[in-house]
């Protein structure tokens with residue numbers, strides 16, 4: 627079977643007739659899922675990176691994404707809690723430091739707050755998460771629940787969207803710097819740092835699933851974890867589009883000024 631030409635992948639899972647016989651077929655299928663479902667393809671990102679949004683819309687995106695960013699270390703603590711195996715915990719724990727930082731060293735969450743502050747948002751308001759869309763909260767919480775409830779293999783596999791993040795971050799850095807006069811390199815430092823962190827993390831996760839998914843059923847579960855995660859990311863942008871491009875802001879959510 628040629629995984630890259632496969633059909634039968636539904637919105638939620640790969641077809642029952644798709645049988646992945648080895649690690650190479652698994653990797654080809656994961657890359658196919660990324661190429662067809664990663665949120666780099668979402669219309670909201672096309673607008674964001676193409677300079678087609680106004681400042682209020684970019685603020686709404688950064689405000690909502692803060693909830694995702696600030697939940698990632700909680701998710702990673704859950705992933706760690708799934709492993710008796712010390713080596714896996716040791717390997718995974720730098721992810722928490724990457725986001726939370728350490729005494730005297732800045733982490734990704736602080737860098738994200740530089741972005742929201744640079745965009746003119748009040749940091750206490752961003753941190754309160756009061757203005758985020760309900761769909762942002764539901765999607766992000768679903769990711770944490772997934773890592774708690776599914777198998778440890780699926781918990782690791784659900785991080786595999788990061789395989790596809792560096793290209794998106796490159797596109798975002800250059801697109802946003804080029805198109806928006808309210809964006810400068812300093813406030814984009816979050817993404818610059820992820821360009822080195824994400825490939826290291828993604829490669830570990832990819833090697834892990836290729837080694838530990840030993841049966842066709844386990845390989846299918848890895849693919850389904852990646853599909854689940856692409857949906858977590860996609861629905862967040864659907865909600866942003868509906869609220870801030872089409873103008874249907876849900877009650878109580880952030881309303882851009884002016």
Ligand SMILES: O=C(O)c1cc(C(=O)O)c2c(n1)C(=O)C(=O)c1cc(C(=O)O)[nH]c1-2
Nearest residue numbers: 698784785786787788789790791794820859
């Ligand atoms: O900007 C993005 O589009 C994007 C996507 C993803 C992703 O693919 O899940 C992550 C990030 N950024 C990111 O910055 C990040 O730290 C991160 C951690 C994880 C994860 O699942 O553990 N994904 C992502």
